[in-house]
Amino acid sequence: MVHKRVGPSKNISIEDVARLAGVSITTVSRVINNSGSVKTRNKTAVLEAVKQLKFKPSVFAQRLASGKSNVIALIIPRYEGIFYSFYALELIRGIGTLCEALKLDLLLHLTDSRSPLNLRGVGGIIFADVIGNLDQIQEAVDSGTPCVVINNYVKDLNVNSISIDNTGGAESAVDYLVSLGHKKIAHITGDIVTQGAAQRFEGYKKSLKKHGIALEEKYIFKTDYSRGQARSAAEKLINMPNPATAVFVASDSMALEVMAVARESGKHIPDDLSIVGFDDNPSGLYGPVALTTVRQPLSQMAQESVKRLNVIISKKEAKVEKIVLPTELVIRESCRKL
Amino acid sequence: MVHKRVGPSKNISIEDVARLAGVSITTVSRVINNSGSVKTRNKTAVLEAVKQLKFKPSVFAQRLASGKSNVIALIIPRYEGIFYSFYALELIRGIGTLCEALKLDLLLHLTDSRSPLNLRGVGGIIFADVIGNLDQIQEAVDSGTPCVVINNYVKDLNVNSISIDNTGGAESAVDYLVSLGHKKIAHITGDIVTQGAAQRFEGYKKSLKKHGIALEEKYIFKTDYSRGQARSAAEKLINMPNPATAVFVASDSMALEVMAVARESGKHIPDDLSIVGFDDNPSGLYGPVALTTVRQPLSQMAQESVKRLNVIISKKEAKVEKIVLPTELVIRESCRKL
């Protein structure tokens, strides 16, 4: 026996609305899209019918018919470290919030960087960082889909990119330490496979060089951004003979770990060790000693990427831009004058 | 002169493939969907043509024609605290990864709980927690779209829910403290607007009652889950006359803050204060004293929700289930026998 479906009440189509409102479907279409001109009388009737029938247009039909899509995809490389960072959440939050406001559908892809993505029908793509997936990006760009890469300055591809001045930020952090009189300045890096970590390391070296301070291998500790590795690095750093008087750490969460280790070893911050982090993670505020850090405009970057994409999609603007956003040193309490 | 477009290469349609392969579009459809039977010869030809033309079917046309959608929406209430939690990321990660594997498109909505969502065309919906958006859920359920609510046991709605045994977890945490001889046990709550925090508080009270320990208002500190509020609470807790000997904290990140405060005040963990957290956030592992905590199967919950939805969507199974996943006390180093 075939009986009426209870749940998925037969889909209401634009035709039902037209019938109820006593107009053509074209008029209904005009009303719901706010395009063309419609007599107030009819408009009201349509709106009334829409409400009464609880009509929601089928986005698939709309997209198929119009050839336009208000879907944007956010591609996050499924790289181990990425999800333990302040970064990912801030990004998703920034992008998600703006998409909501702009009525864009946000498609989230946690990609393993290999599987081909079916990008057809996606209006635009945001690549969150580049980690082994340049090919994917290349392919997306080639397909003509508007793309913007964030958190990575992409040199080799003709694609929009919005990145952060990691080198400059790191440099200013170290400059600051030098200005306080520090000469033995250590660095705990992030995961060097990421451009961000590499550039921060670069900035560190640049500043030392600028000030005529020799780079010392023993003061450099490479990590994968995890708190665990930060802890080991901090332990080595603190217990070595002739230890550094200051350390620039590639992320705030690692810097907090260093602080904790120092405190446990009976060291006092900033008296025994000056620390500068990177991120401006709010967690840095709550400890006993507020963390001096480099603020990076993550949510600005996130929002900028959506706006940029939106412009490209709607205005058909095609000019490729590579934007680098500035960072800002936020001086708090974790460093002292030597 | 009309010349070949370079960028947005004219969209290849199923018709182009059919022509090149020398078959009908129906046959092509059969091949790409692996439905119906097609002679090997033709199949090969189609596959060859697909590859050569780099054909990707239009998902919109597919969905429109078939009436099926492999899109699932993840609705996250845009509530202030939610993004500072271990919770959100774990969820997105779990759901995102599984969707990727199952080839489901994941639509992310950070909702303000008021704007109506156009759910038409979405195959299924996962609501991440319920915070002031019961109406949205009600509407989604009414529309007949398969829904599952996670991290919240929804009593009043006929909807699938997968939640965590917060009460039981909290109870076992406090039971454990009692078993170690503690009688003065404080509790730092999470944001009581969330069901999770309320249930953990419930479990705390239940355990005390069970053991004949009177509930003392002065030992209860309400927070919004933030580290800042955890710090204030910890300061009060530690500096009060006749302080508690143990504290059950509603989240690990807050518990870590309590640990930090204690250490700064010259207290030793667990000698001066026993601490149990909740979450099993990996950060709890890296401190000087590993945090005893309640493990909640977040990623299991996340994955379960996708699987459940997938079953409902494909099998048309409609039975509503309300699952409560167990928690597990993970004993590490932050508590001592009195």
Added chain:
DNA sequence: TTGAAAGCGCTAACAA
């Protein structure tokens, strides 16, 4: 095992 043809629900010329 195949293909013709009728939609899916909408948008966008074009005409009126």
Added chain:
DNA sequence: TTGTTAGCGCTTTCAA
């Protein structure tokens, strides 16, 4: 200001 009509690119009967 409105409606007619031809698709958008696919899936799915139905017949062959």
